Amino acid sequence: MTDTPTYGVGDASYQAAGGIDGLRRLVDDFYALMEQRPEAAAIRAMHPQDLAASRDKLACFLSGWLGGPRLFSERYGPIAIPAFHAQWPIDEVHSQAWLDCMAGAIARQPFKADFAEYLLTQLHVPAGRIVQASRARRVTD
Secondary structure, three states, rough: OOOOOOOOOOOOOHHHHHEEEEEHHHHHHHHHHHOOHHHHHHHHHHHOOOOOOHHHHHHHHHHHHHOOHHHHHHOOOOHHHHHHHHHOOOOOHHHHHOOOHHHHHHHHOOOOOHHHHHHHHHHHHHHHHHHHHHHHHHOOO
């Protein structure tokens, strides 16, 4: 028997991220990198000037997505991440800039290396779906 958590099962991922406090630190670092990196300027421009609500929404989403409390739906109601983001013209370049900022933010956290790798790998899934949803919307418009 091993003490290594199985990420993606129960709240193991949420706990590995440090709970909501850890997720808020991750999100703060993510948005700081988005503000600093020239290659992220286009995705930063898709956000409101004041990032307080965006920060809260991302942290709350990640909480439920990682098996913790479903804070997003409690505070904001249901959301379909790809459909919501389809309102913007998000392509592979935007997606990669977002993932690069998230990779940098993950690297700043005290996460175990295996969890950091797991998290970034998992984030590629919704990032890809957002690109597909945005592309589909542009085709039908």
